[in-house]
Amino acid sequence: MKDTVRPPWDRSRTLAVLTWAYVIWSLVPVVIAIAFSFNDGRSRSTWQGFSTRWWTGSEGSLLDSDDLRQAIINSLVLAIVTIVVATPLGVALAIGLSRWRSRAASGSNVVMLVPLVTPEIVLGASFFIVFTQLYTAVELGRPAQIVGHITFTLSFVVVIVRSRLASIGTTLQEAARDLGATPRQALRLVILPQLWPAIIASIVIVFATSIDDFVVSSFLSGPGSDTVPMRIYNQARGGATPALNAMASMMLFVTIGAIALALGALAVARKRSGGRAAAVEDFTGFSV
Amino acid sequence: MADTARRRDRQGLWAALTLPGTIWLIVFFIVPFYAIAAVAFGGFDPILLAPEPTWNPLRWSFGAAREVIDSIFGGPLQPVFLRTFLYVGIAMSLCFLIGYPVAYYVARRAGRWRTLLLVCMVVPFWVSYLMRMLAWVNLLNPQGGWASDALNAVGAPTFFRWFGLSDGSEVWFGQPVTVISGLVYGYLPFFILPLYASLDRIDQRLLEASRDLGASPAETFRRVTLPLSVPGILAAAVITALPMFGDYYTNTILSGSPRTEMIGNQIESLTRTIEPQRGSVLVLVLSALLFGLMAYYLRITIRTGREANEARA
Numbered sequence: 111m112k113d114t115v116r117p118p119w120d121r122s123r124t125l126a127v128l129t130w131a132y133v134i135w136s137l138v139p140v141v142i143a144i145a146f147s148f149n150d151g152r153s154r155s156t157w158q159g160f161s162t163r164w165w166t167g168s169e170g171s172l173l174d175s176d177d178l179r180q181a182i183i184n185s186l187v188l189a190i191v192t193i194v195v196a197t198p199l200g201v202a203l204a205i206g207l208s209r210w211r212s213r214a215a216s217g218s219n220v221v222m223l224v225p226l227v228t229p230e231i232v233l234g235a236s237f238f239i240v241f242t243q244l245y246t247a248v249e250l251g252r253p254a255q256i257v258g259h260i261t262f263t264l265s266f267v268v269v270i271v272r273s274r275l276a277s278i279g280t281t282l283q284e285a286a287r288d289l290g291a292t293p294r295q296a297l298r299l300v301i302l303p304q305l306w307p308a309i310i311a312s313i314v315i316v317f318a319t320s321i322d323d324f325v326v327s328s329f330l331s332g333p334g335s336d337t338v339p340m341r342i343y344n345q346a347r348g349g350a351t352p353a354l355n356a357m358a359s360m361m362l363f364v365t366i367g368a369i370a371l372a373l374g375a376l377a378v379a380r381k382r383s384g385g386r387a388a389a390v391e392d393f394t395g396f397s398v
Numbered sequence: 399m400a401d402t403a404r405r406r407d408r409q410g411l412w413a414a415l416t417l418p419g420t421i422w423l424i425v426f427f428i429v430p431f432y433a434i435a436a437v438a439f440g441g442f443d444p445i446l447l448a449p450e451p452t453w454n455p456l457r458w459s460f461g462a463a464r465e466v467i468d469s470i471f472g473g474p475l476q477p478v479f480l481r482t483f484l485y486v487g488i489a490m491s492l493c494f495l496i497g498y499p500v501a502y503y504v505a506r507r508a509g510r511w512r513t514l515l516l517v518c519m520v521v522p523f524w525v526s527y528l529m530r531m532l533a534w535v536n537l538l539n540p541q542g543g544w545a546s547d548a549l550n551a552v553g554a555p556t557f558f559r560w561f562g563l564s565d566g567s568e569v570w571f572g573q574p575v576t577v578i579s580g581l582v583y584g585y586l587p588f589f590i591l592p593l594y595a596s597l598d599r600i601d602q603r604l605l606e607a608s609r610d611l612g613a614s615p616a617e618t619f620r621r622v623t624l625p626l627s628v629p630g631i632l633a634a635a636v637i638t639a640l641p642m643f644g645d646y647y648t649n650t651i652l653s654g655s656p657r658t659e660m661i662g663n664q665i666e667s668l669t670r671t672i673e674p675q676r677g678s679v680l681v682l683v684l685s686a687l688l689f690g691l692m693a694y695y696l697r698i699t700i701r702t703g704r705e706a707n708e709a710r711a
Contacts, residue, residue, distance in 0.1 A: 203419030
């Protein structure tokens with residue numbers, strides 16, 4: 111019975127073929143780009159044999175080029191500082207908003223979501239204008255980029271943490287209060303320990319978003335503050351060598367490593383916090 | 399008495415937790431947006447050749463704004479706007495034509511391949527957008543790029559010239575078709591995932607009921623699955639249309655030609671280099687154009703959050 115419920119085009123294997131074609135189309139170009147970081151020539155398009163010369167050991171390779179290394183360092187520093195500030199700020203905001211009953215809280219609730227739905231170019235341009243016209247004390251370059259990244263990743267943290275707060279409910283927190291805990295103690299001893307999976311998920315999402323961001327970093331860039339995506343943007347069409355592919359691949363590996371690390375940490379956190387905390391839920395609850 | 403005191407003291411902690419984040423958002427999100435208006439409707443310093451923001455809305459002047467609006471209707475900005483709508487329109491249609499069947503297949507028909515396919519759908523999210531574009535820059539290189547060679551070998555430039563999306567040249571950079579394909583390639587994963595989620599949530603029993611009541615498979619799809627997936631389609635469309643309308647980097651990296659310039663390219667070059675004031679006006683125009691989409695997206699985000707809360711409560 112189940113098999114007969116299908117749309118007209120499904121008689122043949124059209125759907126399967128289309129889907130697999132899409133998967134190949136979406137992933138193979140990236141695989142080729144990684145492969146070309148091991149090209150033995152200067153070209154990023156014509157295969158000239160295998161070599162690791164663009165990764166290390168020759169002039170202009172990823173590890174020997176100050177520019178490319180600096181871009182990776184810039185991207186990582188930006189992402190890490192963003193995580194360090196945006197996570198506590200967002201967790202506090204999420205807890206406050208989900209427990210504080212007032213008109214100000216419901217207003218704040220909506221405002222907090224607006225950066226999430228604002229096109230990046232609007233964010234980038236308005237950050238640029240405000241840092242050049244009003245907040246001139248904040249230098250364009252890394253300081254401004256950090257402020258920009260914190261601002262647009264904050265909402266991600268709040269959304270993830272709040273969905274987790276909703277799922278854990280207020281029962282335990284109220285029990286703690288009835289047993290004589292102060293609000294502060296309830297927060298520290300009951301709420302925060304249950305939030306670990308969501309906090310780890312937030313850190314990964316903030317890291318990935320910050321690493322991937324081009325528009326805000328670019329609008330707020332100053333001398334020497336090029337990030338990895340900015341390097342790619344500025345050099346892709348020029349005569350850059352496969353070292354550019356090596357840099358992009360390196361960043362991809364770092365991201366994958368960070369996700370693996372986080373999944374490991376999530377498994378540990380899940381064991382510790384127990385309950386029906388679903389790690390996957392923390393991730394997907396946000397993305398879909 | 400004690401109860402109110404306790405209540406107040408609890409509320410105080412929650413309010414205090416809300417404070418830093420809220421202040422941050424006011425200072426670094428709301429004020430910047432206001433600054434855009436202050437520059438757009440402000441003055442211009444002819445000596446420093448720099449904009450002079452006017453912070454008092456009562457003293458705003460709308461000269462620059464009027465100039466930009468005139469330029470959009472019948473002036474040099476008109477083709478840029480029409481092109482943006484055309485490119486986004488074609489790209490969105492392609493997203494739907496490719497994305498719907500793919501999301502449908504993964505959600506309903508993939509069987510044992512489902513998990514693997516889902517992973518494949520998520521992987522592009524972890525690859526930097528610019529790296530995915532870099533991959534295509536390499537493949538489309540006029541000197542021996544694999545995709546470029548393959549496409550030229552089958553006469554693709556002539557094919558796209560019929561549609562007016564290419565000038566027929568064998569160089570793919572600078573062609574409308576390249577920019578549109580880049581947008582589709584870049585944003586399709588963002589289209590498929592929410593659509594997949596909504597198709598996945600459709601109750602299989604409804605489809606079986608429709609069949610039991612005598613509907614043909616085609617009719618079941620048309621009258622049950624498709625209507626039930628409309629919210630998913632709208633969500634997916636909004637999530638992809640918003641960044642596409644403001645996109646400039648896909649365009650620059652794959653084309654860079656004035657012939658394919660979109661609104662985002664104008665905003666980027668005006669705001670950052672030549673004329674921040676006109677750039678700011680364009681940012682406001684774009685925000686106004688996208689306001690409906692943003693409001694809809696905001697609404698579904700709030701509703702999804704609320705439903706999730708209710709489901710768990």
